[in-house]
Amino acid sequence: MSKVTERLYNGLVKENPTFVLMLGMCPTLAVTTSAINGLGMGLTTAAVLALSNMIISVFRKIIPNRVRIPAFIVIIASFVTVIQLLLEAYIPALNDALGVYIPLIVVNCIILGRAESYAYFNPPIPSLFDGVGMGLGFTVALTCIGAVRELLGAGTIFGFGVMPDSYTPIGIFVLAPGAFFVLACLTALQNYIKLKGEKAGKDRSRFQSGCNEDCMNCSDSGCARRFYDTGAEKKEGEN
């Protein structure tokens, strides 16, 4: 498999940011009230992720190790601003639906995580496709969660009615509590698969985020601790 397709497969399936790594949970819960919102948020994040990965990779030899996190943040924030302005101009409806969650892509730990663990150590083209793969993985996950919530909560998918008229929508699934319940079931499913894998002797521990920690049990939102590590330990790329 060539490097490019390997990266795409890695992001979409093997290390899917939502289902496997459990990264970037805030937008996952907040914007998945419908499939179309999930799709829009996913694609926006994917665009930012791919572009920032590529640029960070281009500049990886120039950015000093000590100030790499602020440098990453500035690059990511610039792309978020660009994308936000484009959305405002061309797809205002989506911009209104996603609201404050678009600028908040800056603090999405998927993006900083990929910059840290992949783009900073690899050449631009694989980094770009790593971003595309991860972004598409995120998009697929968000669209799926959005479709489930929309189906249960409103009886439609992408706005098309698919449930029979006799179906009474369970409104709570498009409200805030529904998001927590859907995510709870998802995490439980992941736990179940992990437990089963461990019984069969498979080691799942290699599925980790960029900071070597389990994102769901990490109090360090947006991996802020990295702002403070001035120790110049330059990790080798884990992939």
Next chain:
Amino acid sequence: MDSVKELLILLISSSLVSNVVLSQFLGLCPFLGVSKKIKTAVGMGTAVIFVITLASAVAGVIYKYVLQAFGVEYLQTIVFILVIAALVQFVEMFLRKAMPSLYEALGVYLPLITTNCAVLGVALTNVQKEYGILAGIVNGFATAVGFTISIVILAGLREKMEYNDVPKAFQGMPIVLITAGLMAIAFCGFSGLL
């Protein structure tokens, strides 16, 4: 905007009705990560109140007197995230020198809040809803109080839950998420308040 009555309404609506964690999903990571014990939850909550109130004041001033004055409002995201990061580091250094006892209590939590999406979220919401500086500070404070209320309640529930017999697949995070979901239903009840 700045009459006392409106500020009071803002206080209640930001802390209870549209609770930052349970209805807007901001600051979810510390909410789930630091809610194992009531004591740490209170520490985290206090640190969040401190940082968000300060950050919304500073962000409000910078937005009004720098960004708007020069007509570069579109730079808000970049400027806010850098300001917040610098502010947290500065506060940490200041507390360590000037108030060691407060630093002892909050110190561990401060670095964790730098890129907390709630902090940036509040700064951006203040701008989006066109709050003045005072209303922005009140909104920031109320949001942080809402965060503290919900994280302390969750920590209390989790301390009790230690002794429960939870199905294997639901142990750990899933059951916490279910609890948070039930809390979110309860907080939906506040929506009739205003």
